[in-house]
Amino acid sequence: MYKLKELLMLTDKGYSDLKKAIAACTITNLSLMMPFAVTIQIFAELLKPLMGQEITWIRMWFLLGCGVIAAILVFLASKNDYKKTYVTSYLEAENSRISVAERIRKLPMSFFNSKDLSELTTNIMADCSTTEHVLSHIIPQLSANAISITIVCIMMAVFDWRMALAVFITVPFALLIILCSKKIQARLSEKQVEAKLKASDQVQEYLEGIKVIKACGLDGSKFSALDNALHLMMKLAMKMEVVTGSFVTGAQMILQAGVGLTVFVGTYLLTKGKIELIPLLMFFVIVVRIYGPVLVEFTLLPELFYHRIATKRMRTLMSAPVMEGDIQKPLTHWNIDFKNVSFGYNGRDMQEDTVIKNLTVSIPSDAITALVGPSGCGKSTISRLIARFWDVNEGSVKIGGVDIKTLDPEHLMSYMSFVFQDVVLFNDTVYNNIRIGNMEATKEQVLEAAKAACCDEFIRALPDGYQTMLGENGSTLSGGERQRISIARALLKNAPIVLLDEATASLDPENEALIQQAISSLIEGKTVIVIAHRLRTVAGADKIIVLNEGRLVEEGTHEELMNNRGLYERLYRIQQESLGWSV
Numbered sequence: 244m245y246k247l248k249e250l251l252m253l254t255d256k257g258y259s260d261l262k263k264a265i266a267a268c269t270i271t272n273l274s275l276m277m278p279f280a281v282t283i284q285i286f287a288e289l290l291k292p293l294m295g296q297e298i299t300w301i302r303m304w305f306l307l308g309c310g311v312i313a314a315i316l317v318f319l320a321s322k323n324d325y326k327k328t329y330v331t332s333y334l335e336a337e338n339s340r341i342s343v344a345e346r347i348r349k350l351p352m353s354f355f356n357s358k359d360l361s362e363l364t365t366n367i368m369a370d371c372s373t374t375e376h377v378l379s380h381i382i383p384q385l386s387a388n389a390i391s392i393t394i395v396c397i398m399m400a401v402f403d404w405r406m407a408l409a410v411f412i413t414v415p416f417a418l419l420i421i422l423c424s425k426k427i428q429a430r431l432s433e434k435q436v437e438a439k440l441k442a443s444d445q446v447q448e449y450l451e452g453i454k455v456i457k458a459c460g461l462d463g464s465k466f467s468a469l470d471n472a473l474h475l476m477m478k479l480a481m482k483m484e485v486v487t488g489s490f491v492t493g494a495q496m497i498l499q500a501g502v503g504l505t506v507f508v509g510t511y512l513l514t515k516g517k518i519e520l521i522p523l524l525m526f527f528v529i530v531v532r533i534y535g536p537v538l539v540e541f542t543l544l545p546e547l548f549y550h551r552i553a554t555k556r557m558r559t560l561m562s563a564p565v566m567e568g569d570i571q572k573p574l575t576h577w578n579i580d581f582k583n584v585s586f587g588y589n590g591r592d593m594q595e596d597t598v599i600k601n602l603t604v605s606i607p608s609d610a611i612t613a614l615v616g617p618s619g620c621g622k623s624t625i626s627r628l629i630a631r632f633w634d635v636n637e638g639s640v641k642i643g644g645v646d647i648k649t650l651d652p653e654h655l656m657s658y659m660s661f662v663f664q665d666v667v668l669f670n671d672t673v674y675n676n677i678r679i680g681n682m683e684a685t686k687e688q689v690l691e692a693a694k695a696a697c698c699d700e701f702i703r704a705l706p707d708g709y710q711t712m713l714g715e716n717g718s719t720l721s722g723g724e725r726q727r728i729s730i731a732r733a734l735l736k737n738a739p740i741v742l743l744d745e746a747t748a749s750l751d752p753e754n755e756a757l758i759q760q761a762i763s764s765l766i767e768g769k770t771v772i773v774i775a776h777r778l779r780t781v782a783g784a785d786k787i788i789v790l791n792e793g794r795l796v797e798e799g800t801h802e803e804l805m806n807n808r809g810l811y812e813r814l815y816r817i818q819q820e821s822l823g824w825s826v
């Protein structure tokens with residue numbers, strides 16, 4: 244049984260609930276035998292005239308009374324069974340969804356580089372639903388049926404072992420067919436799951452890229468890729484049904500042969516005078532009744548095989564190593580030091596993919612530091628390393644002298660605010676989207692942050708003001724408005740380190756002025772790291788770090804770097820010249 248807990252990836256509570264559910268289901272199954280036993284007794288009573296005996300009416304009334312009591316007991320057992328199986332399985336599935344989401348939150352970004360979104364969605368939604376289904380509809384019924392079938396088998400064998408043998412002899416053969424099909428079904432299930440993932444990937448890509456698809460006239464080719472993926476999914480689903488159906492039907496046929504066998508053996512024994520008519524008739528009734536639960540077992544088993552694939556995927560996710568570091572030590576200084584840092588998105592083994600190369604640089608506290616350099620030189624990567632979205636492969640990043648690898652990632656995050664160019668807004672109210680910055684903030688604080696980020700005016704003009712729903716990723720707002728909401732969020736967080744990545748790059752001058760004003764409130768008295776392409780926007784920074792191909796090439800103030808006449812001066816000059824261009 245312990246293996247079952249591992250196999251189904253259950254929590255301790257889930258496992259103990261499953262045991263209760265199996266017990267409840269077994270009780271229901273056994274209680275269902277009571278009306279059946281009463282029916283057989285009534286049946287035997289009714290057949291008495293055939294044997295030249297009289298019906299005992301007192302006994303008949305007694306049996307009817309027993310029937311009513313049995314029906315009440317069945318009702319109570321089913322009610323208990325329902326509560327124990329369904330309610331607890333839904334709770335367990337909810338728990339496993341939460342633990343998967345929690346795990347995902349703790350995984351390093353490198354994990355997400357190798358996984359796509361639809362696979363993770365499948366992990367959280369479909370795999371947990373499979374667990375839900377297996378816990379509510381499969382395991383308790385399967386176990387309870389197996390227990391009650393065994394009890395009936397033993398009882399029948401005690402009564403007449405020859406007849407019991409005739410009834411049950413076909414069961415192992417039919418079961419063998421189901422077990423033999425396990426490998427084929429598992430292979431097909433895996434293919435089917437892959438096809439489903441591919442199809443949901445295609446649907447997602449099609450919907451996300453619908454603008455580009457239309458603009459570039461890709462409807463035909465992109466749609467045929469989607470069409471093919473959906474067609475493959477349908478084909479595999481049908482194949483799966485046909486294969487599963489064939490095995491189950493084959494097993495059913497063999498099992499049903501037991502009815503004929505029982506009649507044959509029974510008639511033989513009757514003619515030889517080795518069995519009475521009434522017990523024989525009882526066996527005939529039982530053989531029809533008992534094959535029902537056995538058939539249910541055969542249809543449930545393939546579903547259990549399928550569940551193993553879902554748990555395999557969940558197991559991979561749950562065993563992926565989380566980010567190291569659990570120190571919650573409060574940080575008091577905000578100077579950031581990179582020492583001999585090397586980093587590549589594909590890990591330390593892929594030397595040719597190294598993005599940051601042996602970088603040693605300091606970012607002073609309570610000052611504005613700009614990261615500049617040609618596109619792809621690693622500016623954003625450095626900001627990701629500071630936030631520990633990724634861990635360095637070599638060297639160290641220290642904040643206030645503490646190696647951030649030793650810190651709990653969530654604790655570290657509490658010291659940082661971000662403003663990125665692509666703002667993520669949630670399908671929630673404007674108010675809640677700002678409050679995400681600090682869930683403990685009061686209403687006044689939220690409004691104050693919105694005002695400081697120049698959002699208040701446009702938010703009040705929205706149909707429901709702060710309570711306006713934003714739609715998916717705030718699609719109803721302009722780029723500048725979205726950006727200001729993200730600044731309000733960062734302001735509310737009031738973290739000592741602020742990372743700004745190209746925050747004003749794609750905005751018109753009016754919006755840019757508003758955002759500059761919002762940013763000024765945000766960065767006041769903070770350790771600020773700005774990533775900028777347009778060098779004139781960072782000319783006033785306290786320190787400018789110039790990178791090229793992942794290496795530090797220059798550092799200093801704007802004046803110092805201009806005097807150096809190096810890469811910075813060259814990039815600055817080119818940008819100034821381009822300002823004079825017109826289209």
Ligand SMILES: Nc1ncnc2c1ncn2[C@@H]1O[C@H](COP(=O)(O)OP(=O)(O)OP(=O)(O)O)[C@@H](O)[C@H]1O
Binds near residue numbers: 356588617618619
């Ligand atoms: N998630 C990722 N996985 C693999 N490689 C990545 C990833 N993100 C960035 N890179 C690569 O790392 C290198 C540096 O990227 P980065 O975004 O840090 O440059 P950047 O200087 O910020 O560029 P830009 O100014 O164009 O935004 C690039 O070659 C890029 O292709």
